[in-house]
Amino acid sequence: MDKQRQDELKKQAAQKAADLVENGIILGVGTGSTVAFFIDALGKRKEEGLSLKHIVTTSNRSKKQLEGLGFKVDELSEVDHVDLTVDGADRVNSDLDGIKGGGGALTLEKNVAANSTKNIWIVDGSKVHDVLQGFPLPVEVLPISCEQNFKRFEEKGLKPVWRMDGEKRYVTHYGNYIIDLGLDKIEKPYDLADYLDHTVGVVEHGLFLNICDQVIIAQDDGTIVEQVKEH
Numbered sequence: 001m002d003k004q005r006q007d008e009l010k011k012q013a014a015q016k017a018a019d020l021v022e023n024g025i026i027l028g029v030g031t032g033s034t035v036a037f038f039i040d041a042l043g044k045r046k047e048e049g050l051s052l053k054h055i056v057t058t059s060n061r062s063k064k065q066l067e068g069l070g071f072k073v074d075e076l077s078e079v080d081h082v083d084l085t086v087d088g089a090d091r092v093n094s095d096l097d098g099i100k101g102g103g104g105a106l107t108l109e110k111n112v113a114a115n116s117t118k119n120i121w122i123v124d125g126s127k128v129h130d131v132l133q134g135f136p137l138p139v140e141v142l143p144i145s146c147e148q149n150f151k152r153f154e155e156k157g158l159k160p161v162w163r164m165d166g167e168k169r170y171v172t173h174y175g176n177y178i179i180d181l182g183l184d185k186i187e188k189p190y191d192l193a194d195y196l197d198h199t200v201g202v203v204e205h206g207l208f209l210n211i212c213d214q215v216i217i218a219q220d221d222g223t224i225v226e227q228v229k230e231h
């Protein structure tokens, strides 16, 4: 699919999500190119009178865009919960579990999502697969033990690759590194998440399991499909 078509689809999914935002709520806004379209659509809704109690976001990029449209953005620590978070995803499977963190913002994204009553993901059809596949799994690691983590992942056959920023290792918002696991398929995401959750030095990983409540998919044929998770 060419980029222009993919952007059109992202825009459609983003518009649909913006239509679902209710007045007076505490809204979480994610990160990425699909979310950028969502923020544009939210700006239009603001012009039409939408008023939100608070907005929190998961990256400086989204914060800047929101502030440029006149929204006041708060920190997650300043709100006691989030009513709804709208975010993109890199992959989503039929159980509405997914891979996120392609943009490197996984730690804040997971913290905002975990504190949200409802999470909606907006994606184009290319991100949806029965089994999570075709996208490296980001793992954020502390610099102090990152070499040991990398070696263990290698030994375990997890195909680790350092995320780079030019010649240097990519550094996250929190001063950590990202190791991308180049797995072909993740057949058992809950087992892998359990391993990573119990690995010292891992700050966070991009397996977002049992978090998404609803996914809005803009399909290549122009139709929008909504799937709701049965918890």
Ligand SMILES: O=C(CO)[C@H](O)[C@H](O)COP(=O)(O)O
Pocket: 030, 031, 032, 033, 034, 035, 087, 088, 089, 090, 099, 100, 101, 102, 103, 104, 105, 106, 109
């Ligand atoms: O998880 C993310 C950033 O860390 C994004 O939501 C994900 O990478 C999707 O991005 P895009 O909408 O640009 O395809």
